[in-house]
Amino acid sequence: MKLVLKKYINAPVEAASLAVFRILFGIMMFISIIRFWSYGWIDKLYIQPKYFFSYYGFEWAKPIGEYTYILFFICALAAICVAIGYKYTLAIITFFLSFTYIELMDKTTYLNHYYFISVLSFIMIFLPANVYFSIDAALNPKKAHQYIPAWTINCLKLLLGIVYFYAGLAKLNSDWLLRAMPLKIWLPSKFDIPFLGDLVSQEWMQYLFSWSGAAYDLAIPFLLLYRKTRPFAFVLVVIFHVLTRVLFPIGMFPYIMIIATLIFFDASLHHKIISFISKLFGIAKNRFNNQTVFNFNNGLLPKLKYAIVGVFFMLQLVVPFRYLLYPGELFWTEEGYRFSWRVMLMEKTGYAQFKIVNGETGNWFYVDNSDFLTAFQEKQMAFQPDFILEYAHFLKHHFEKDGHKKVAVYVDCQVSLNGRLSTIYIDPSIDLSKEKESFKPKNWISPFKDEIKGI
Numbered sequence: 001m002k003l004v005l006k007k008y009i010n011a012p013v014e015a016a017s018l019a020v021f022r023i024l025f026g027i028m029m030f031i032s033i034i035r036f037w038s039y040g041w042i043d044k045l046y047i048q049p050k051y052f053f054s055y056y057g058f059e060w061a062k063p064i065g066e067y068t069y070i071l072f073f074i075c076a077l078a079a080i081c082v083a084i085g086y087k088y089t090l091a092i093i094t095f096f097l098s099f100t101y102i103e104l105m106d107k108t109t110y111l112n113h114y115y116f117i118s119v120l121s122f123i124m125i126f127l128p129a130n131v132y133f134s135i136d137a138a139l140n141p142k143k144a145h146q147y148i149p150a151w152t153i154n155c156l157k158l159l160l161g162i163v164y165f166y167a168g169l170a171k172l173n174s175d176w177l178l179r180a181m182p183l184k185i186w187l188p189s190k191f192d193i194p195f196l197g198d199l200v201s202q203e204w205m206q207y208l209f210s211w212s213g214a215a216y217d218l219a220i221p222f223l224l225l226y227r228k229t230r231p232f233a234f235v236l237v238v239i240f241h242v243l244t245r246v247l248f249p250i251g252m253f254p255y256i257m258i259i260a261t262l263i264f265f266d267a268s269l270h271h272k273i274i275s276f277i278s279k280l281f282g283i284a285k286n287r288f289n290n291q292t293v294f295n296f297n298n299g300l301l302p303k304l305k306y307a308i309v310g311v312f313f314m315l316q317l318v319v320p321f322r323y324l325l326y327p328g329e330l331f332w333t334e335e336g337y338r339f340s341w342r343v344m345l346m347e348k349t350g351y352a353q354f355k356i357v358n359g360e361t362g363n364w365f366y367v368d369n370s371d372f373l374t375a376f377q378e379k380q381m382a383f384q385p386d387f388i389l390e391y392a393h394f395l396k397h398h399f400e401k402d403g404h405k406k407v408a409v410y411v412d413c414q415v416s417l418n419g420r421l422s423t424i425y426i427d428p429s430i431d432l433s434k435e436k437e438s439f440k441p442k443n444w445i446s447p448f449k450d451e452i453k454g455i
Contacts, residue, residue: 008154012147012293014267015132016274019085021156022129023277024259026083029095029117032252033076042068044374045109046102051372051394053107053380053387056437061104068105074098082124085134089125096121107387108380112343113253116163120260123159123312126305127152131294133274133285145294155309156263159316161221166320166341168217173454175331175346176214180206181418182347190247200247216240224264237261248344326441331417332448334384335441350383350415350425354392356399359406367395383415383425385442392432409433423449 036042046068054061064071075098081091100118103109128148130136137144175181180203187200187209199205216236223233241254262269278285296302323336330337331346354367369378372394381387392409399407408431415425423446426432430444 009149009151011150013150013153014270015128015146015148015294016267016270017153017263017265018127018129018148018156019133020270020273021260021263022085022088022124022134023083024262025120025124025256026079026081028252028256028259029079029099030076030083032256033072033079035252037069037072037076042072045376046105049106049374049377051377051391052105053377053390055104055107056386056439058104061101063105068102071098071102075102082129085130085136088130088134088136092121092124092129096125106377108377110338111250111253112341113250113256115339116253117256119312119316120156120159123155123309126309127155128294132288133277133283137288141290144288144290145292146289147291147293149294149296153263155313156260157221157225158313160257160260160263161225162313162316163341164217164221167343168214168219169455170340170342170345171210171214171217173345173452175418175452175454176210177454179418180210182345183209185347185419187247193246196246213240224261227266230264234261234265328441328445329448329450329452331452332415333442333445334386346418348383348415348417349379349422350413351422352378352382352388352411352413352426354395355410355412356395356404357408357410358404359408361405372398382413385426385445386437388413388426389432389435389437389442392435396433407433417448420450 046063047065049063052063075095078091078095078098081087082095096118099121103114103118128145131143131145131148171177184203184206187206190200191197193200200209220233220236220240223229223236238258241258244250245254262273274285277283296305320340320342323330323340326333326335328335331348352369354369355364356367357364369381373381373391381391388411392411396407396409410428410430411426411432412428413424413426414422416422425446427444427446432444435442435444
């Protein structure tokens with residue numbers, strides 16, 4: 001135990017690795033925010049919609065209209081300050097809060113890689129990423145250190161390892177391995193891609209992608225950790241993520257993951273990167289080589305930081321398995337699906353028609369969802385039960401405010417999962433306005449009429 005503490009926790013390691021991670025992370029986040037802004041997605045996703053879906057427990061995170069542009073500007077500015085290491089602690093806290101608030105404003109925009117950025121920026125709050133090659137260290141020599149405790153690097157490796165390995169575990173199911181789903185649905189549509197178009201339409205290639213994807217996710221953390229296989233592993237990382245970017249529209253995430261895996265390399269590589277940046281901008285790198293070791297001072301605050309980091313990783317290890325607490329097929333009910341690193345595992349489409357019944361007169365009518373939701377919101381709502389329930393409560397409130405009495409809300413919902421025929425998803429006899437959101441199982445979801453074996 002003492003050897004483990006000495007080698008992986010307390011041993012001094014070069015701070016250059018963390019400095020490069022900070023610089024590249026900040027630059028990638030700035031580019032991502034500018035890209036999001038330039039494509040008009042701020043207006044489309046956060047200003048145009050009339051209604052926004054909330055995360056359970058975070059209903060207080062409301063959209064802020066035109067001020068959303070200011071929020072994105074603050075987030076972009078914080079990303080730049082993180083990259084250059086200026087007032088780093090304030091910058092990374094600001095980035096975490098602003099980025100996460102943007103994601104909380106509407107559940108419709110949830111993506112695994114947005115969640116990854118939030119948890120990564122959260123853990124970076126507790127890391128001394130500004131003690132080397134930063135403006136903070138240049139302005140205040142007392143903050144400058146060439147070495148940092150090993151755990152500050154290893155916790156980033158652990159987080160990346162969890163993301164990859166859990167994504168691999170999630171692929172060990174019969175739909176992915178035995179039916180090549182949903183790749184068998186998605187890949188044939190990529191027929192127009194040069195060189196790959198003809199190949200991806202072949203069934204054997206779809207199975208190859210499925211099996212190799214699972215093997216890659218499960219093996220890559222260990223290949224990156226081992227010095228002799230690390231260069232080969234990084235080549236695989238580049239090939240995998242570039243190929244993923246070519247085949248699927250998932251934005252900056254592949255590039256972010258490529259950059260992030262550099263943390264597994266020895267400090268010599270990071271010193272070369274810093275030397276390149278130094279020459280490019282005329283910065284004297286040697287001024288930061290002071291041979292000092294950053295030390296988390298004894299006291300309550302450092303102990304609190306260790307406790308928070310420890311709890312954080314316990315949650316990262318446990319939360320993805322919360323689906324075991326729920327009955328039914330995870331892909332069908334989606335209870336415990338989010339925040340579990342289940343990446344691109346299903347093709348789910350749905351149709352949801354809501355019926356409003358006046359409890360006093362018995363009169364009823366159907367809702368035109370386009371009156372309240374954008375096309376993207378309606379698409380996401382139609383196959384996710386928590387969306388359906390939240391929307392039903394909104395409809396009840398809206399139409400009662402409009403003069404209808406004792407409104408009951410029913411839904412005719414049909415859903416298809418990974419190429420299966422559409423079947424009834426929500427019990428049509430249930431008045432959804434009487435159902436409450438909670439962590440309890442949603443017994444008004446119709447049973448899945450097939451079986452998906454695996455984890």
